[in-house]
Structure formats: C-alpha cells, structure tokens
Amino acid sequence: MDHWLLSWFPCPAFNVTSSSFGTGTWRTEAVFSEASLMRVPSDIPLVGAATVSVNPCTAYRLLSDYETLRPGDSVIQNASNSGVGQAVIQIAASLGITTINIVRDREELPSLVRRLQDLGADHVITEDQLRKPEMKDLFKKCPRPRLAFNCVGGKNTTEMLRHLDYGGSMVTYGGMAKQPVTIPVSALIFKNVKLCGFWITQWKKERAHTDREEITKMIRDLCDLIRRGRLVPPPSTQRPLEDFSRALQDSQTPFLSRKQILIM
Ligand SMILES: NC(=O)c1ccc[n+]([C@@H]2O[C@H](COP(=O)([O-])OP(=O)(O)OC[C@H]3O[C@@H](n4cnc5c(N)ncnc54)[C@H](OP(=O)(O)O)[C@@H]3O)[C@@H](O)[C@H]2O)c1
Incomplete structure (x- = not known):
C-alpha cells in the first residue's frame, strides 16, 4: 500500500501532512479531499516518507531557487x-x-x-x-x-x-x-x-492550488533519492507518543544531533 502525503503539516501518526492550515497536526483520523493528498511511494522506508515534507523539501528549494548551480x-x-x-x-x-x-x-x-x-x-x-x-x-x-x-x-x-x-x-x-x-x-x-x-510553509501555501506539478516533481525527486539510498534521514530516536516530554527535552539538548520521532 502506498503512503499518502497530506500536503503540508507533519502528522507523524500517518506519515502525512495536511494541506489546510489549522486543521490540527496531531490526529489519528482525518477526512481530506483527494486534491489535498499526495501519493508517496511505498518502496521507501517509512521514516524517510514521514520526514520528507519539511527538511528535505527546504534543502531542495534552497539549492534550486536562488542561483543556477552547476x-x-x-x-x-x-x-x-x-x-x-x-x-x-x-x-x-x-x-x-x-x-x-x-x-x-x-x-x-x-x-x-x-x-x-x-x-x-x-x-x-x-x-x-x-x-x-x-x-x-x-x-x-x-x-x-x-x-x-x-x-x-x-x-x-x-x-x-x-x-x-x-x-x-x-x-x-x-x-x-x-x-x-x-x-x-x-x-x-x-x-x-x-x-x-x-519559509517552506509559505512556499507550499502559495503553490497548493496553482502549481501542484512543481510540488509533485519535488516530492518525486526526493523520493527517488531516498529509494536510491542517496538521501537518508538524520539519526533519530523513535518514542511512543506518551514519552513526548522526554522527546521534547532531548530535542532541545545541544549537540545531541538526533531527531525525535513520536509513534502513535
Ligand atoms: N524556513 C524554513 O522553511 C525551515 C524549514 C525547516 C527548518 N527550519 C528551521 O531550521 C532550523 C533547523 O531545523 P532542523 O530541523 O534542521 O534542526 P535540527 O536538526 O534540530 O538541528 C538544529 C541545528 O541547529 C544547531 N544549533 C542549535 N543552536 C545553535 C547555536 N546557538 N549556534 C549554532 N548552531 C546551533 C545545532 O547544532 P549542534 O548539533 O551543534 O547543537 C543543529 O545543527 C530550525 O530553526 C527550524 O525551525 C526552517
């Protein structure tokens, strides 16, 4: 089964993000229009799929949009x-x-x-x-x-x-x-x-309804890199949602260099 990327806000429970703002980030169930969903291939690791929509997208845009690099x-x-x-x-x-x-x-x-x-x-x-x-x-x-x-x-x-x-x-x-x-x-x-x-949020917001092709291309390129092992997520610690306070504490510890992923 494919993963679905619900456009923008990370929603760890589903590995998805939501296209409309203020719909609630933390949720176990949601109803969205098909147009606000984006398919993520099922042959990439779940953590890669869950974390593709913010940091890798930001890096992709930084490298693509400001200078022509060769x-x-x-x-x-x-x-x-x-x-x-x-x-x-x-x-x-x-x-x-x-x-x-x-x-x-x-x-x-x-x-x-x-x-x-x-x-x-x-x-x-x-x-x-x-x-x-x-x-x-x-x-x-x-x-x-x-x-x-x-x-x-x-x-x-x-x-x-x-x-x-x-x-x-x-x-x-x-x-x-x-x-x-x-x-x-x-x-x-x-x-x-x-x-x-x-700001990636603004970049996506401005294109959500007008330039889906650019967003789709970016996600496709990033998923291709993940599939080929050329884009791996940072080291992470996966914790059950109940341990959120420990996760928050660790996320603010300098020099720890580990992402905290909450599992619902
Ligand atoms: N504008 C956007 O679209 C966009 C998108 C994504 C993320 N962000 C922002 O980018 C930042 C990084 O996000 P992330 O998820 O990549 O973070 P992250 O993985 O948690 O890494 C935080 C980084 O900041 C460094 N750092 C912390 N305090 C520092 C200080 N006083 N001086 C120098 N370096 C310091 C850490 O270095 P050490 O290992 O040395 O502690 C680490 O390299 C956050 O502010 C986030 O909100 C913005």
Missing part, C-alpha cells in the same frame, strides 16, 4: 549537521555540487565530521576555523560559494558571508542562535551580495 560549483552552510543541513549535503552531492559545512566544535567532532563526510560533505569546518586566515587555502581547492544557507544568525553568519563569491546570495531559513544577522556594508557595496529569507 556541477563543481560550491555552497556554504552553517548548522550543517541539522536535518536541513544533512539534506543539503546529500542533495548537493547527488548534483555534483561541493559543500562547505560549518558545525559547532564539540568533543565528538571527529565522529561528526566522518558522519557528514559519509553523507557526501566535501569540507567540514568548525565555527572557529571559519574565522581563521587558513580559510584562503580552502578556496585554492574549491571555488568560492555562490550560495550560503544561514540557519544560525549572529557572528557565525557574518563570518560565513565573508566567504561568498562576488554577487552570491545568502538565504536565511533559521535563527538557532537567536541573534540578528549583521551584514558588513562592504559586503553589500563591494561584493554585491544578495540577502533573502525562505
């Missing part, structure tokens, strides 16, 4: 071990695009670096390394990035922006550090960088 081009991102970041690494690798991935330093850094490299990350650097003059050496090995994906904010983002190519774009989709993004005036004047934000 194999060999590079992108830079922070919070690279996040769910979105891991999807960016894998989708970019499948397109031959080089990724420069910033993570926070930690005790288990070598194992995190290995894990991201196993997903296809080309370069993994810490926030501290990002500020070092040795960054110049990196750009002898790969071109300066045309695109930067910002999930953090604060100093980290300003430093990341410095490495963008002339005329490149930085897309902000998260603000994990809860600090504003500060842009050096010189980046705007002399490097002509473009800044914008992205």
